[in-house]
Amino acid sequence: MKRTFLSIIALCSVLAASACTSFIISGKATPSGQPMMFKHRDTGELNNRIAHFQGDKYAFIGLMNSPTLDGEVWSGMNEAGFCIMNTASYNLRNDQYDCKMDREGELMYHALGNCANLSDFEQWLETYPKPWGVEANFGIIDAQGGAAYYEMNNDTWIKYDVNDEANGYRVVTNFSFAGRYEDYEGYERYLTASAIMSENFSHEKEMTAIDAINLFSRQYRHELLGWNHTAENAPEYTVDQDFIPRRITSAVVCFEGVKVGENPMHTIMWTALGYPACAVAIPLMMQKNHLPYYMLAREKNAKQGTGLHSEMCDASLQIKDNWVFPLKISNGKRYLNTQVVLRGVEGKPSLLSCTHKVEQQILDDFIPLYQQWTEGALSDQVFFKLYDQIAKKWMKTYNSTFKPYL
Numbered sequence: 263m264k265r266t267f268l269s270i271i272a273l274c275s276v277l278a279a280s281a282c283t284s285f286i287i288s289g290k291a292t293p294s295g296q297p298m299m300f301k302h303r304d305t306g307e308l309n310n311r312i313a314h315f316q317g318d319k320y321a322f323i324g325l326m327n328s329p330t331l332d333g334e335v336w337s338g339m340n341e342a343g344f345c346i347m348n349t350a351s352y353n354l355r356n357d358q359y360d361c362k363m364d365r366e367g368e369l370m371y372h373a374l375g376n377c378a379n380l381s382d383f384e385q386w387l388e389t390y391p392k393p394w395g396v397e398a399n400f401g402i403i404d405a406q407g408g409a410a411y412y413e414m415n416n417d418t419w420i421k422y423d424v425n426d427e428a429n430g431y432r433v434v435t436n437f438s439f440a441g442r443y444e445d446y447e448g449y450e451r452y453l454t455a456s457a458i459m460s461e462n463f464s465h466e467k468e469m470t471a472i473d474a475i476n477l478f479s480r481q482y483r484h485e486l487l488g489w490n491h492t493a494e495n496a497p498e499y500t501v502d503q504d505f506i507p508r509r510i511t512s513a514v515v516c517f518e519g520v521k522v523g524e525n526p527m528h529t530i531m532w533t534a535l536g537y538p539a540c541a542v543a544i545p546l547m548m549q550k551n552h553l554p555y556y557m558l559a560r561e562k563n564a565k566q567g568t569g570l571h572s573e574m575c576d577a578s579l580q581i582k583d584n585w586v587f588p589l590k591i592s593n594g595k596r597y598l599n600t601q602v603v604l605r606g607v608e609g610k611p612s613l614l615s616c617t618h619k620v621e622q623q624i625l626d627d628f629i630p631l632y633q634q635w636t637e638g639a640l641s642d643q644v645f646f647k648l649y650d651q652i653a654k655k656w657m658k659t660y661n662s663t664f665k666p667y668l
Contacts, residue, residue, distance in 0.1 A: 281436045282349040283451050283478065283506050285459060286401050288409045291430020293468050295521040297403040300471075301337050301347040302479050302506055302538075303513045308579055310336075310513045310535050311572035312557040314550045317375015320344070323531065323548060324374065325513055327367075328559070328570045334367030335374065337515045341548045342378035343405025343526025345517040346370050348398045349434055349448075353441030355397040357416050365395030380408035384421075392417045399434045403519045405526035413438040433459055450504040453485040471516035471532035472543060472621055479507050479514045479538035480614060482600060493612065496600040502587070507538050509587055509595060513575075514538050528636050533557065536578025537586060539603045540613045540667070542620045542660055544574070544653070545628050552646045556657040573657065581613070581667045610666040620656070620663050627652040 281304040289297040303310075309328035313335075315321065320342055324335025337347035348366045372390065377383045380402055393416035400412045409424040411434055420440050424432045433455045436448030458477050463469060482491035482505050491500060502509050514534040520526055527548055534541040535557065544554060561569035568576075585602045587595055599607075606612040631652070635645040661668065 281448050281451070281508075281510075283433075283435050283448070283455050284347060284349050284399075284401055285431055285433045285455065285474075285478075286403060286409050286411065286424045287431040287463070287469065288424045288427065289403075289407060289519065289521060290425050291427075291463075291465055293466060297407075297409045297424075297517075297519040298469065298471070298474065299345055299347060299401050299403045299409070299517040299519070300474050300478065301349070301401070301515045302511065303336060303515070304508050304510045305336075305512050306510065308510070308512045308536075308575075309571050310575050311559055311570065312533060312535075312546065312553060313559070314553060315371070315375065317372070319376050320374065320378070321548065321550065322374035323546060323553065324371065325515055325533065328572065328575070329566070330367075331565065331570075334365075334371050336367050336370070338370065338374050339517060339529055339531050339548060340374045340378075341527065343520055343529045344374065344377050344379060344382075345403050345519065345529065345531070346373055346383075346400060347515065347517075348400045350436055351397050351399050351413065351438040351441060352436055352447045353443075353445030354413060354415050354438040357393070359393040359416050361393045361416065362395050363397065366398045366400070369394060369396055370400070379404040379406045380410055383412075387419065399438055401434065403517060405520050405522070405524070405529065407522045413440050429463070430465065431459060431463060450484065450486050451506055454483050454504075454506060457485045458483070471518050471530070471545075472625065474516050475514050475532070475534060475538065475543050476618075479511070479534070480617070481506070482598075482603075491600050491604065493604040496604050498599065498601045499597045500600050502596055502598040505598075509582075509598070511537055514541070514543065516543070525636075527642075530632075534578075535572055535575035537582035538617075539586065540581040540617060540664065541574070541578040542617055542624065542656070544624070544656065545632070547649075549646055552650055554653045554656070574660070577660065577664070577668065581664060585613070585667055613664075613667070616663045616667075620660050623659050624656055627656075 283302040287298040307327040320340040322340035324338030339345040411422040435452040437446040516532040518530045534543040556573040
């Protein structure tokens with residue numbers, strides 16, 4: 263049994279370090295008629311932040327690698343309600359182009375500045391210079407009922423319309439269904455995410471963004487091995503291998519789209535910067551001057567260094583490094599302290615209990631205000647004035663709640 267377990271771990275360790283887990287739910291399958299798109303981001307650059315840009319046609323906000331100044335985002339939404347994200351694929355490329363790869367961030371940056379819907383995106387691709395420098399799965403939802411994945415190579419794409427899915431959703435990790443079966447990667451996480459979705463998605467009950475983040479980004483579940491670590495059964499440490507949340511997780515983004523005919527500016531980009539167990543999801547909207555300061559670069563005109571970091575991401579990564587992955591010698595970085603995440607240590611509350619406490623405050627503050635705004639009881643001006651006031655205190659609430667770990 264032990265030998266079998268070690269063999270599985272060895273096999274899994276060859277998988278790519280950069281990985282993501284995602285899903286899209288069609289608006290046709292939700293009680294509200296609103297689509298949802300989720301991305302759990304794993305990557306080599308753990309310092310992430312939010313930034314606002316003016317594109318060729320549309321303004322947009324996007325998730326960035328903090329050291330990057332401009333020209334790429336790793337998910338985002340624009341003022342037309344067009345939302346895009348990606349997961350890397352490792353089994354799709356079949357061309358001989360000698361070109362720079364991993365340019366998905368550039369493609370999404372330009373798509374957000376030029377596209378309002380799926381049709382725009384498909385037409386825009388015809389004019390976007392090839393080779394594209396991508397091998398990836400791109401997910402898109404829009405304000406006109408569109409919801410689809412695109413498996414894309416350097417010069418071709420295949421579309422999967424989520425509105426046509428029998429169960430109303432599609433789960434995607436780091437392989438493309440049209441690609442080579444022997445090169446599937448992220449399959450373990452695909453099994454876990456598919457099981458979570460199958461057990462929790464309902465056409466009768468709305469799945470909120472916070473529900474999605476808790477279910478997918480804060481569960482230590484491994485479907486292949488039959489593991490599901492909880493406060494009751496988790497060991498003090500476990501191997502950080504093929505859970506959805508990983509040491510290389512940098513952010514989680516969940517887009518709550520709008521119903522056809524609704525104002526696309528009501529689209530929400532819930533964003534948790536850093537490690538999900540000690541990062542809280544902040545609701546962001548498409549207003550340049552109304553993005554919480556702690557989600558942006560610390561210094562407005564910074565060109566390099568920590569001035570480009572976000573305060574929220576820095577705090578989450580500090581807790582992760584000191585408490586979730588505290589072992590700094592030998593292979594220590596491979597071992598996750600599940601006790602501190604799920605049960606707490608040294609008289610301190612669990613990290614997840616702290617996260618839930620802060621997010622409950624965010625929900626209590628934001629949801630009633632947002633509902634008044636979308637129902638027409640508040641003007642844009644009044645809504646964003648009140649939003650700024652409540653959003654400002656969320657960072658203070660985070661710092662006070664996580665004080666035992668900071």
